[in-house]
Amino acid sequence: MKKTQSDQVTALNLGKQAKLTPQLQAYFDKCREKLGFVPNVLRAYAFDAAKLQAFIDMVDDLMLADSGLSKLEREMIAVAVSSVNHCHYCLTAHGAAVRQRAKDPEMGELIAQNYRAAPLSGKQKAMLDFAVKLTQKPAEIEESDRQALRDAGWKDRDIWDIAAVAGFYNMSNRIAAATDMKPNREYHYMVRSPTAESA
Amino acid sequence: MKKTQSDQVTALNLGKQAKLTPQLQAYFDKCREKLGFVPNVLRAYAFDAAKLQAFIDMVDDLMLADSGLSKLEREMIAVAVSSVNHCHYCLTAHGAAVRQRAKDPEMGELIAQNYRAAPLSGKQKAMLDFAVKLTQKPAEIEESDRQALRDAGWKDRDIWDIAAVAGFYNMSNRIAAATDMKPNREYHYMVRSPTAESA
């Protein structure tokens, strides 16, 4: 599978990168500094600075702002949803994130394959059950589904966040599928050695 | 079906409305001026100003910014996706938008029921075929699906917008389903009389 890192990260010809605002330029610089690269999803959106900024604002709020869900739990939702939707981009990028945040390469694999096989707490299992039902059968969500989350220990405010993260990756998965978006190859190789947690 | 317009627009207890920034306050004021009310989805998000702003930024860019898709076409995608997902909120709010932008109450009904029965151009039919396949079977999108859009007259830049709008309503539908979000009742009664277009 020889390949070169080209400028084209999707199957669409979207024209060249827009002139980035200083705020976006600084964001890209920080990505390069912290990750070593700019995630391809941002490069894909970069043909239009307004769309790129709106995407960053939403994803950073969802995944990094204060929440009753840990950052790992939010990444677990991203990966469980992407597993249902078989999204190559998100499974690669967020699979790496679960491996990293869990400090456990096996957990990342498990959620990407089938969260039902993962050793989760009852509270986390309920969270992913809800996220996956919401992904597969949104029309069939009823009050009893919300109540199951409350019974497992989640607050109403957390239920919003579970829904918002699950909803977001149902969007991202589809944009990636529609455009054949390719993840940065570096993700495949991150956090692949046994760690203290997985030992 | 007696009901009163309560402050609670979802089944979740999310606490009281956050203090809105002047920018958001002005946005709400403009809604009241133009629509006569603040759409409930915005009231639902208003427990957190950052989330509300990010939502507004994304939806306004998608639905109102320059695009190869008309505003009506983008509303058609919203409704066709919401029909697959049986989303009460979005079918009500965006169904009204299709009726209004098409100046044709019947067209709004048709897209909400089954777009395949609507008298669409081949280009619009291809657009909705793609949006609906992306909604139902995102894992099965292939290059031939993108090519069908190009063959129907859409440019690559338009394909991005079709995907982004379809993806966005797959998110919104799920947030609405997860929270049992209720639309403003006014939507039901908008643009319900025969118009010049439907005559």
Next chain:
Amino acid sequence: MKKTQSDQVTALNLGKQAKLTPQLQAYFDKCREKLGFVPNVLRAYAFDAAKLQAFIDMVDDLMLADSGLSKLEREMIAVAVSSVNHCHYCLTAHGAAVRQRAKDPEMGELIAQNYRAAPLSGKQKAMLDFAVKLTQKPAEIEESDRQALRDAGWKDRDIWDIAAVAGFYNMSNRIAAATDMKPNREYHYMVRSPTAESA
């Protein structure tokens, strides 16, 4: 969406209307008197008087004869089934019927979109849960499904009627889909103003 009311109400060329019996002629006259038009489904069947009479006999018995279900409840089943099957004809015609019989335009919309979002009694919710499962997964109905109806207050005789009405619209939906049957445009505009019930 300019259109003219043509004689062709389906995509099939079925030849001209059969000579109607006096009984059928009287029936059509009564439709014109009460509704202002002959429902297109009857016009579609009118190429054959025997088929038309059999259809009328069955639908009138199901929807109008004595039953433990109210006429509104039977229309609710028609619409909930048609929502699953995305049937343009039946959602339009029977959606109007729910609006009319409920004296509530919003209830008609709700059932057509997703009955799970409607403010139903537990007994009516159980009725539609059964009708929808019977529509989607007939092979999976078991005694526990019948018992759930009994527990909600339905008698065995009512269960027959729920099944018969749900079954009938699974037939009608498919005949309409197979033939691209178009509803009379008048239905779209019936009972669209807020009523005492919906106020």
Next chain:
Amino acid sequence: MKKTQSDQVTALNLGKQAKLTPQLQAYFDKCREKLGFVPNVLRAYAFDAAKLQAFIDMVDDLMLADSGLSKLEREMIAVAVSSVNHCHYCLTAHGAAVRQRAKDPEMGELIAQNYRAAPLSGKQKAMLDFAVKLTQKPAEIEESDRQALRDAGWKDRDIWDIAAVAGFYNMSNRIAAATDMKPNREYHYMVRSPTAESA
């Protein structure tokens, strides 16, 4: 599997048989004379003479009236639809009918199991492809599906009949499933020996 032929042919307690009209009484007598028994579906409906008459009128028109489809072809549709819906009653009763009308026990089995494995003409294969798609995905029927029938040699009038028969068994299958209707045991043993046709 010891069992006795009881008066109860469904899981519902529908009360005793209604007083039959002379016309219905004569119909039952003819069944006993020709078949040796009254089909249980008729016994199930017999709690209400009007419903029974409407059912008989419709099914006899569909299955026995003049049509571009042979009676065997109409039975094939009944069985192919019932196979998708896994309807015990209809597979038993109409499976026997296909064995009998085809004079070929194997053909009856094949259609009940999977019509795609049966040695059908292209015209009959197209007929069952349409009936099965209409059963599984009614919302997705488009003009191209109708055209495929025309291309295979069916006239528009025949397409109506294909749709009407497929629709009818989607109704009957659901009434049988909803009520756990049991077929007369005699059907299992009819036309089970190799025939000239199957030799």
Next chain:
Amino acid sequence: MKKTQSDQVTALNLGKQAKLTPQLQAYFDKCREKLGFVPNVLRAYAFDAAKLQAFIDMVDDLMLADSGLSKLEREMIAVAVSSVNHCHYCLTAHGAAVRQRAKDPEMGELIAQNYRAAPLSGKQKAMLDFAVKLTQKPAEIEESDRQALRDAGWKDRDIWDIAAVAGFYNMSNRIAAATDMKPNREYHYMVRSPTAESA
């Protein structure tokens, strides 16, 4: 449906039969002696003696070795799985086996049509519920599904056998579907008369 028993039992041209080992030759001879014919699945595999031997070793262990499941129960699983997968070959061959082992032609039909309509013990019903869920939604099996089997009276060792038999026919069904494998016609006519058990 005139047909001759040809040497080609699949739609694939797999070349001529391999030279059978004495062990396989004896096995074929025993089939002819006991059944009157060599089952076509064995003739299909006979292009390669190693594959044929591996298939025979596995199927005979699964269906005939000591087990907490009776031989009839294992055949019931074969047929219930094949019903979901609409496998012509296995429904014909193993449908005959259920008729024979149950000494009840009707039971064979019932399991092939829809096991939910069959008069099964609670233990057997639980067995088939598990086998069918494992067939349709393998990713969704959880500990509660295993526990339901234990609660119905099955031991862990039996659960393995239920899974192994259900798994095996999910394999066989697919090999038969992929190759259009035709069953020996004799199966259709075996155990078709009322028996003491069915009386």
Next chain:
Amino acid sequence: MKKTQSDQVTALNLGKQAKLTPQLQAYFDKCREKLGFVPNVLRAYAFDAAKLQAFIDMVDDLMLADSGLSKLEREMIAVAVSSVNHCHYCLTAHGAAVRQRAKDPEMGELIAQNYRAAPLSGKQKAMLDFAVKLTQKPAEIEESDRQALRDAGWKDRDIWDIAAVAGFYNMSNRIAAATDMKPNREYHYMVRSPTAESA
């Protein structure tokens, strides 16, 4: 995710390991020598020597015997099928095998996530399209599906092997799901560094 390598590799209590035949003992020894461990699927089957031997005979013939499919291609089928079925065990064990045989860690990930995103030859794409349709919709395989394989360059004998491997993993996936089979942890860490092929 702390865990210890226990003797229990499934959720079932199957009793202790059977006394292995010298042939099986030698096989286990060879596994330890070549892989460093005995694959857990073999340890799971080891409660019964006959079942273990039959499993080994079949899998080794399928995956290692002469075939028109390369060993990598057979592993690709195993992984693509397991991706549809979300099988934790097989995705882990055979994902490692694809990484190893392709000498390309990314290819292993791609097939496990969604083969449609992988850079495959047309011949390999057709192979996986067939294997995945056979997994998802075995009842719908028709001659045109076989012909598509021939058109892509596969011989009839190869089609058998594609079907047999796809069928086999539909069996294995279900046995693993039914028993909650856990893969050896070592698989997660095999072939995870960039290789010459992936560079």
